[in-house]
Structure formats: C-alpha cells, structure tokens
Amino acid sequence: MSTVSWITARGLFGRRRFLLLLPLPALLLVLAIVSRSLGVDPGQWGPPVLVGLGLAVVLPVVALIVGTGVLGAEIDDGTVVHILTKPLPRWQIVLPKLAVATGVSAATVAVPLYVAGVLADSVRLGLGLAAASALGALAYSALFLVLSLLTRRPVLLGLVYVLIWEGLLGRFVDGTKVLSIQQWVIALADRIAPTELLGTTVSVPVAAVLTALVVVGSTVLAIDRLRSFSVAGETS
C-alpha cells in the first residue's frame, strides 16, 4: 500500500463520519432479510429495496461520504498541505485516493447488495449487483473527488446531484436518466443478470461509455486541479 493510500485510509477510518457509512447498508440488509423471511414476493420488495434503496440511496450516499472524505476533508482541515509539499506528481496523489475511495465504497455497498440480490432472485443477480455497484462506486468516487477540488461545498453539490438530478428529475424527466450514474449502474447490472426486478431506459453501450468518460474525465480534471491547488490566503 502506498504511503498516500495508507494516510488516506487512516484518515478515513479515523474520522467519526466513517460511522455514517454503516446504518444504510445495514438497513438494506435488514429489509432484504425480513422480506425474504416473511415470504413476501420478490417482485414486490425487490425493486424498492434493490433499486430504490440500494442503488438510488445507499450507493451514492456512501460514495459521497467517502469520495468527499478522501480529499475534501483534508482540504477542509488543511492537512492536504502535508502531502502536497512532497515532490510527487499529482497523479500519484489522486489515483491512490480514488482507489481507496472506490475500494471502501464498493466494499461497503457491494456486500449487502450481493446478499439482497441473492435473497431476491439468484446468485447471478447478487453478482451482477455487486459488480455494477463497484463500477458505480468508481464513477461516483471520481465525480465526488473532483468536486472536492472544484468547490468548497462538495457534499452539498453531491447531494444536489444525487437527490435532485438523479432522484427527482430522473423520476419525472426521462432525458436526465442518460446522465445518471444510478441508471448506468442499473443498466450494467441488468446486462450481467437480466431480471424483471431491474429496469432502465439507458442502453448498456451508452452506460459503459458514459461511465468510462466520467471516471477518466473526472480523474484527469482532478489531477490538473491539484497541480494548481491554492491555499486560501489568510489576511496576515
């Protein structure tokens, strides 16, 4: 593990807001287990739990907490200067941080989604959800990481994207779904494990290409922004 990854991981797990990661995946697991044990038809509980909660809330919220935490929190408290005053090319800072954010988000979300997918339908659906959510974690993490460098309020902007763009507009304005990471994840999961429980209007090639574009574009932009990182000038 590189030193940047090690410090990032220590910082992430050392902050209290890491505890915020736990309740949502736990809720997803509990709902899936309770629904299954009560014998409720998966056609009824599957879409709201897997998509409505798992992919629309748990994945983006966890990725938001982690993605803005790996760099945004260090910018907020000023500790980022410690890493930036080293002769490291900036990609050697951005990529390890993106890897840690993606790894932590994917591990936190993919496991409960896998279990819920198995309980709802099959191991294949579980694997499809886990794989697609891992890709989604990568896209969300890249997006939220670059937001940390573009704005002083990355969490707020991230929430606006997740709640307003994906959650509200995505429900009523069909065109917005094309630019929704959530819909790309559903399309990819449905491609790996075709099921009636998942449904989207976005095609798989579009989802794959746009996911790659967001990941690469956000990462390149983050590296460039970090090269020009300015410390907010105090007045003295």
Place this chain on the structure above:
Amino acid sequence: MTTISAGPQAAATTPASTLDLAGVSRWYGNVVAVNDVTMRLGPGVTGLLGPNGAGKTTLLHMMAGFLAPSRGAVTLDGEPTWRNPGVYRRLGLVSEREAVHAFLTAYEFVLASAKLHRLPDPEAAARRAIDLVEMADAQDRRIGTYSKGMRQRTRVAAALVHDPQVLLLDEPFNGMDPRQRLHMMALLHRLGDAGRTILFSSHILEEVEQVSGTVQVMVAGRLAASGDYRTIRRLMTNRPHVFAVRSTDDRALAVALMAESSVTGVELGRDGLTVRAGDYGAFTRALPKIALARRIRVRALTPEDESLESVFSYLVGS
C-alpha cells in the same frame, strides 16, 4: 513608499539555494495583497516582518508554490515554484495553520513524510528529524494528544526530514512556551549557520530581533525594507539618530556638541545627554575628537533607536 535596502545578505557565503521574487504581485479582485515585491533570499536566517494584513502569508504561499503570482515570478534556483512539485526536494514549509493528522503518532507522521520524499532510509531520516526538534520522548503518542508547541515541533520535523536547502515557516513561534521558543530559535540559528536558507514570518518584533538581524519588512503589501535592520536604520537619513551619552562633564559636552554640524539637538538630563544627530557617521566620528579637545571622558555612547522596534515603527509610520 520606497524600499530601503541594506544590500544582499550573506553575500560572502556561496548560496546553496536561492529563492528569487521578481516583481511579484498578487491581487484578489480589487484588493492588492502583495504589490510588486522583488527580493532574493540566500543562506542564513531572514525574518519576514510586518503588521497583520501586510501580505506576509500571501507572500509565503507564493514562495512555497501554493499560490500563483498575479504578476511577476517566484523561482527557486531558477525554477518556478508554482505548479512544480519538484521544488519540494529542496524546500520545506511549515504553514501557519495547525494542520496535522491527529490520528498518527509523531513518528508515523514524520516517517510518512520521509517515505513521500522517497528517502533511501526513511526510518533513520525520521528519527534524525524528531531528535532535531527534541520530540523523541513523545514520538509514539498520537499527535492529537500534544500541546500546540509539540504539534508545531512535529510539523517542523516533518518539514526538515529531507534536509531541505530552503525552509519557510509562517509564524513558527505561535503557541510555544518560552523554553520551546528558545529551542526553536536555536534550531533556526543552527540551520542558518549550516548554510540553509531560512525565512520565517512574524509580527512579534522581539522574536525577529532575537533570531535574525536580517529582515524583509512588509507594510500594506509592499516590501518596505530589506536587509540588516541596523543598517536599514542608518539609511533612514530623514530621521535623526538618537544617542544616549554619558561623560565626565555632560554640560560642557552638550555645549561643545551644539557647535557640531551633524548634531540637530541635545537634551541634558539627570542620567546624561540625549543627542539627536542627522548624520550617523559624521556624529560618531566627531564625538571622540570633541571630547578629546575639551578633555572630557565619554563613559557611554548608546544608540537609542537602533532597535528593530524603532526601525519598524518608522517604516510603518512613514
């Protein structure tokens, strides 16, 4: 405002690393934080002095590559510091903001710095830097449990771990108790004597006076003076120099001094004379001759306004 320069400091030493600012300005919208500053920093300790809001931190951030100059260039040995992480091989920064990873121990923190610098023996470098700031006893405690001064010393150790040629410190004595302050001053002296280029900012005159004779004085975003502050004082020819003189016959000496052209005023007090002289050199050359001619013995001659405080107040007030 004109810049008073007492010439390049440490000119006799071959500069190991030189930090150059050429016509550097930085503005935020309509507010000019730093205005057309040109300076060269070579080996030795230099104090960056100025009242709050003078632009010291903005200047330090530009030197450290954390802020782009709106105009002009900041270079370290000819290389720009902005968007150039390679300069951190030769440059260390201790920022004013007390930002440390509280969840790490001092040893882990400094060791991480050594590893990020890709030093060949990071463990040995970390131990050396921690010893340098006398933090070995507490190095295995989490930084979150430290006092402000201990945290500051830990940050200095992390900034020194790669033995940089240039060390920039923003208000390094903040939060330190007197003993820690003395220790830090001694450390800066040692580093300066060893040929490192050290620049520290402060708005506390006594701190600067004790650590460094060489100052860069910022006032309202401009470089108001540069060099040894005693020399700067002597260059302020529009301000009479004030001397305290004690002799075997103060009254007779006062009468004789009034005839001297370099003297602009004499005050006879209970403890001796207060003499105002327009020309520092002419007065100090004339005084022994005058005293000798009148068979008066001069017991004490003390410049009264050569302290950094008086130089600073003249600069800020001008």
